[in-house]
Amino acid sequence: MSVDLEHIRAIDDPFELLRVVTGRLADAQREVTELARLRRGVVQDLHAKGMSYAQIAEAAGLSRGRIHQIRQSGPAPEGAFLGIGGVIVATPLRQDAPGARTVVAVDDVTSGKRLEDLARSLGLDVTSEHVPVSGDLDLNRDGLIAVCGPRMSEDMEATYGRDPILRWEKQGDEPWALRDTRTGVVHRSGMDEDPARSQDVGYLGRLPRPDGEGLVLTIAGIHTPGSLGVVHLLANDLAQLFGRVGTKGFSTLVGVEFDPDTHEPRNVELLTPLYLHDGS
CATH class of the missing domain: 3.30.379.10 (Chitobiase/beta-hexosaminidase domain 2-like)
Incomplete structure (x- = not known):
């Protein structure tokens, strides 16, 4: 468990706990969205530079199916x-x-x-x-x-x-x-x-x-x-x-x-x- 999470769980005031957890969840969701956007952009850039999806998968240690999933899902990089x-x-x-x-x-x-x-x-x-x-x-x-x-x-x-x-x-x-x-x-x-x-x-x-x-x-x-x-x-x-x-x-x-x-x-x-x- 991270130190931050331990500090959050130690909050006694239930209303303060609710406020802090809600804010942290919102921040975490934004971070997940932007990481997914960045990941999709990397795959698109590598493919645009001439690498096949199979080559990208092999170099990244991922399956070809996973690379295709990344390419087709997640928020668009241009956001x-x-x-x-x-x-x-x-x-x-x-x-x-x-x-x-x-x-x-x-x-x-x-x-x-x-x-x-x-x-x-x-x-x-x-x-x-x-x-x-x-x-x-x-x-x-x-x-x-x-x-x-x-x-x-x-x-x-x-x-x-x-x-x-x-x-x-x-x-x-x-x-x-x-x-x-x-x-x-x-x-x-x-x-x-x-x-x-x-x-x-x-x-x-x-x-x-x-x-x-x-x-x-x-x-x-x-x-x-x-x-x-x-x-x-x-x-x-x-x-x-x-x-x-x-x-x-x-x-x-x-x-x-x-x-x-x-x-x-x-x-x-x-x-x-x-x-x-x-x-x-």
Whole structure:
């Protein structure tokens, strides 16, 4: 029996015992899930590098049947793109005018809900929260997914400023735009044109936290359809994205053509490469 388990069994207060055991069971289940995800990923990687399942089984000292079982069961490795064990999905509250009622944009709600569903389907625990109107957001947390642009939060604006390649830009009364400093191309939303087009630009990146102790997954559109487009990309191409950037720091821009009535994405494509950041 482990020392920790002996200490738990020695707890006299039944309510404290119940609380501690429940918490430890939850932690243990998350660890089991992530170990199974890691194991399946190792088998897939070895097979992708040219090893047969029989060779993998022999080298690992396991049966071929067990290797096939591992390959077909357990949570998908690409879930690690979103987080390890669990994620926190944060979407912004909005206030159209000082003193006005606080609201949430329908597109933000939809983006958040679809991210939560995606994370759960990958075996991750999910919690959700709102970025308050003040824009204050604790970014120094593992598993945080911030669906929030620089306009809604100074904390997020500072975080986007840590991207070494892609820049959010705004001058005076001009609308926000995104600049690719590698090519010099400035990407603007079709919604800001005259006449307006049903096209937007979304940002997807994994950027350094303020405390320097990790990375935070960031999603934002110049307008809200851009965020919906990024989430659509994640839901449909997560395995490919994970295969190319893993859990490293990166950023990219996404072009989104959408239905003008529902804002549902019709066509989503990468506008830039998946830029891996130095030091990741």
